[in-house]
Amino acid sequence: MNIKRVLVVVSALFFLLTNTHGQGLPEDGPLTIDESLQNLAERLLKGKQGSIVAIDPATGEVKAMASNSAINDGINRAIGVAYSPGSTFKTAQALTLLSESVLYTNSRYSCNKGFWRDKIHIACHEHLNRLDMVNALGQSCNSYFCQGFATMMKDRVKYRTKNVAINKWNSYMTSMGLGAMLGIDMEGEASGLMPDSSLYEKLYNGRWNGTTVMWVGMGQGEVRATPLQLCNLAAVIGNRGWYRVPHIHQPVNGLPLDTKYTAKHFSLANAKAFDTVVEGMKTCVTSGTASRQKSPFYEWCGKTGTAENDGKDHSVFIGFAPKDNPKIAICVYVENAGFGADLAAPVGALVIEQYLTGTLTKRSENHAMQWEKFQVVPDNLGMPNDSLLQTYSINKKEMQQASR
Numbered sequence: 001m002n003i004k005r006v007l008v009v010v011s012a013l014f015f016l017l018t019n020t021h022g023q024g025l026p027e028d029g030p031l032t033i034d035e036s037l038q039n040l041a042e043r044l045l046k047g048k049q050g051s052i053v054a055i056d057p058a059t060g061e062v063k064a065m066a067s068n069s070a071i072n073d074g075i076n077r078a079i080g081v082a083y084s085p086g087s088t089f090k091t092a093q094a095l096t097l098l099s100e101s102v103l104y105t106n107s108r109y110s111c112n113k114g115f116w117r118d119k120i121h122i123a124c125h126e127h128l129n130r131l132d133m134v135n136a137l138g139q140s141c142n143s144y145f146c147q148g149f150a151t152m153m154k155d156r157v158k159y160r161t162k163n164v165a166i167n168k169w170n171s172y173m174t175s176m177g178l179g180a181m182l183g184i185d186m187e188g189e190a191s192g193l194m195p196d197s198s199l200y201e202k203l204y205n206g207r208w209n210g211t212t213v214m215w216v217g218m219g220q221g222e223v224r225a226t227p228l229q230l231c232n233l234a235a236v237i238g239n240r241g242w243y244r245v246p247h248i249h250q251p252v253n254g255l256p257l258d259t260k261y262t263a264k265h266f267s268l269a270n271a272k273a274f275d276t277v278v279e280g281m282k283t284c285v286t287s288g289t290a291s292r293q294k295s296p297f298y299e300w301c302g303k304t305g306t307a308e309n310d311g312k313d314h315s316v317f318i319g320f321a322p323k324d325n326p327k328i329a330i331c332v333y334v335e336n337a338g339f340g341a342d343l344a345a346p347v348g349a350l351v352i353e354q355y356l357t358g359t360l361t362k363r364s365e366n367h368a369m370q371w372e373k374f375q376v377v378p379d380n381l382g383m384p385n386d387s388l389l390q391t392y393s394i395n396k397k398e399m400q401q402a403s404r
């Protein structure tokens with residue numbers, strides 16, 4: 001361990017033990033926030049760097065938005081940082097691949113703790129081989145979604161060129177509210193990133209193919225999303241295909257809400273694809289990677305993510321509940337906290353329970369107290385340095401200048 005690293009850890013520990021900095025709710029209310037949910041979210045984030053955000057899928061109202069940083073950097077991490085979405089992104093992949101008939105519900109790929117393709121190895125954890133789509137989501141199979149994405153990029157029957165394929169793929173992602181600012185009524189929203197042909201032209205000089213970029217299939221590589229966008233993705237799936245732009249201010253003086261926040265935005269994915277992905281996210285909670293979060297009181301849906309980055313993996317979870325006519329969609333994103341199933345999923349389950357039942361059982365309250373005391377030392381103090389996003393913003397600036 002070098003000296004710089006020691007200094008970062010020591011100062012992070014000092015800040016975590018002395019103080020953490022909640023950031024971000026606007027001060028010009030009235031807000032759409034649910035006080036008891038917000039309090040719980042802030043408690044659960046203590047001693048950790050990251051965010052918890054919750055939306056009512058039917059209205060787009062933000063019900064909780066907690067953000068915490070080890071230093072007082074003023075960043076609202078729920079909206080202001082675009083991260084690798086990790087495996088939570090497999091839900092959006094599944095919707096795209098199914099709707100484009102690149103894959104079907106019964107499509108299978110072999111996976112023996114991963115697979116090899118052209119000297120590239122994609123690793124996976126141990127699970128039954130050759131899962132179908134629902135179980136590939138439930139078990140979060142990396143091989144399945146990397147190969148599925150590569151298959152779409154290489155399909156020259158459906159797509160004349162790889163550029164046509166990636167741009168078609170991009171249009172699905174954009175339609176789910178990914179890759180650009182959603183337009184929440186707050187300052188400091190980051191845009192995120194979904195690749196298209198112009199980005200790949202820039203990054204690879206045109207020398208890319210379905211195999212060289214297949215990590216995108218599992219939410220790694222050239223994809224970035226804010227926790228708000230991932231929460232909104234959970235809302236899109238809960239609603240089986242649409243969202244309203246998330247917003248945090250209530251209308252005032254008896255005026256109706258701006259139509260920007262009442263209009264429905266429809267995704268390109270089809271109804272059948274949503275049925276399959278909802279089933280996959282239910283399986284995640286009943287018998288998959290988040291099976292410890294199964295509730296005896298309601299059926300619900302989730303997806304874990306473990307996002308690789310320069311430091312220790314980020315722990316991620318998205319979900320909505322109940323499964324039908326959901327009342328709440330959530331995203332928990334905790335930096336450098338390891339497996340999604342270990343921290344983000346149980347924390348997310350507590351947020352869901354609080355909102356749906358209005359309280360926590362005694363057992364859940366004990367868990368909440370444990371998470372409140374649990375500390376995770378972040379690898380980065382302040383805004384993560386993301387050279388890919390910098391490349392992209394330069395690219396965008398050049399394109400805008402060129403188009404003027």
Ligand SMILES: [Zn+2]
Binds near residue numbers: 112113125144
């Ligand atoms: Zn696998």
